[in-house]
Amino acid sequence: MRLERELTCREIVELVTAYLEDALSAADRERFEEHLVFCDGCGNYLEQMQETVRLAGRVTEEIPAELEARLLEAFRGWRP
Amino acid sequence: MDDASLVAALHAGDEGAFRDLIRLYGPGMLRVARMYVSSRAVAEEVVQEAWLGVLKGIGRFEGRSSLKTWVFRIVANTAKTRGQREARSLPFSAFGDEDEGATVSADRFLGDGTRFPGHWAAPPASWAPLPEGSLLADETMQVVQRAIDRLPPAQRAVLTLRDVEGVEADEVCNALDLTETNQRVLLHRARAKVRAALEEYLQ
Numbered sequence: 689m690r691l692e693r694e695l696t697c698r699e700i701v702e703l704v705t706a707y708l709e710d711a712l713s714a715a716d717r718e719r720f721e722e723h724l725v726f727c728d729g730c731g732n733y734l735e736q737m738q739e740t741v742r743l744a745g746r747v748t749e750e751i752p753a754e755l756e757a758r759l760l761e762a763f764r765g766w767r768p
Numbered sequence: 769m770d771d772a773s774l775v776a777a778l779h780a781g782d783e784g785a786f787r788d789l790i791r792l793y794g795p796g797m798l799r800v801a802r803m804y805v806s807s808r809a810v811a812e813e814v815v816q817e818a819w820l821g822v823l824k825g826i827g828r829f830e831g832r833s834s835l836k837t838w839v840f841r842i843v844a845n846t847a848k849t850r851g852q853r854e855a856r857s858l859p860f861s862a863f864g865d866e867d868e869g870a871t872v873s874a875d876r877f878l879g880d881g882t883r884f885p886g887h888w889a890a891p892p893a894s895w896a897p898l899p900e901g902s903l904l905a906d907e908t909m910q911v912v913q914r915a916i917d918r919l920p921p922a923q924r925a926v927l928t929l930r931d932v933e934g935v936e937a938d939e940v941c942n943a944l945d946l947t948e949t950n951q952r953v954l955l956h957r958a959r960a961k962v963r964a965a966l967e968e969y970l971q
Contacts, residue, residue: 696886698877701869705956711935711948729891732877733872739895739903740963743912744931751794755812756787759794759819763786766823 695723700730705736771835778826793836796933799916803925803944804844804851814850818843831871837935841943848945867920871960892967908969914967919958922950926951927958 695703700723706712706722724731769777769785777785780894794815801811821842829838878889895903902908916924916932925944929935935943941951 691924696877697888697891698872698874698886701872701937701960702956705952705959709952709955713950726886728894729888732892732894735890736895736961736967738965740912740959742965743903743966744916744927744959744962745911745934746909747913747916747932749795750914751790751798751815752812755794755815755922756790758816759785759790762816762820763783763823766820767781 690714697723697727697730697733700724700727701733704734707734708737747767771831774835775826775829775831778823789839789949793839793933796928797840799928800840800843800944801847801850803921804839804847806854810850810854813845814847815843817850818846821846833939836933837939837943840929840933840935840939844943844945867957869959871957872964893971895970898970902970906967911965911969912962915962916958923958923961926954927962930955931959 700720703712703716703720707717713722724734769788774785774789778789784842796809797815797818798811798904800816802808805811805814818839822839825842829835876888876890878884878887916927919927922944926940926946929943930937937948937951940946941948944951946954
């Protein structure tokens with residue numbers, strides 16, 4: 689018998705990271721996955737969060753050239 | 769290059785290997801430093817000091833963690849010490865400027881007087897039909913980059929370490945002195961904001 693009521697979409701979106709991090713209790717994980725079975729909106733939300741993580745992993749940045757120059761100078765002055 | 773070869777290259781005074789390393793981790797280190805200090809300029813000083821610490825300590829690096837994790841731990845500790853010395857450090861502490869509340873706007877959901885309160889009023893669309901080229905286009909990546917830049921410092925540091933640099937959750941907790949729950953909440957808020965920026969751009 690299930691005592692807990694169903695999760696709403698508003699609740700699901702706040703649990704997505706805990707779900708992806710495998711930090712939900714077994715019972716909550718089950719409720720989360722049951723909701724996804726019938727809710728396309730939440731399925732899309734979960735996919736969008738996963739895609740966000742993937743795109744964040746593609747971010748490339750450069751360090752300021754002047755900082756790089758200072759670091760290289762420090763390296764030249766360093767003796768192991 | 770694996771960690772052992774990198775360490776050996778640094779020992780041998782290989783400037784190219786050092787340059788590759790600072791280019792690889794420097795941007796993430798700056799974001800971590802900004803979690804604790806008040807300005808970009810001070811963050812740069814922290815990163816420089818941290819690299820000097822890395823070089824000084826390289827002989828003691830035993831490979832128990834990855835070189836990456838070790839470097840990020842050093843920059844976090846350097847920044848913390850520097851932040852404590854700064855008169856203005858308090859408002860920039862890990863949680864001083866972080867927000868609370870729902871990560872998705874309330875008007876996306878049906879209200880209490882409706883048949884399905886709390887369910888989507890405006891459900892998100894699938895991004896699956898979007899071509900890979902448009903997701904990875906420079907403009908899309910700039911949206912991601914700008915959204916990360918706008919995050920509060922602790923959220924920015926956690927998302928940078930976890931999602932940009934790929935550091936494991938327990939290593940991030942360790943380096944930034946966060947509980948598992950705090951780390952996850954910061955990551956959740958940060959990801960939700962970047963997602964929202966992407967949704968707005970892609971729709």
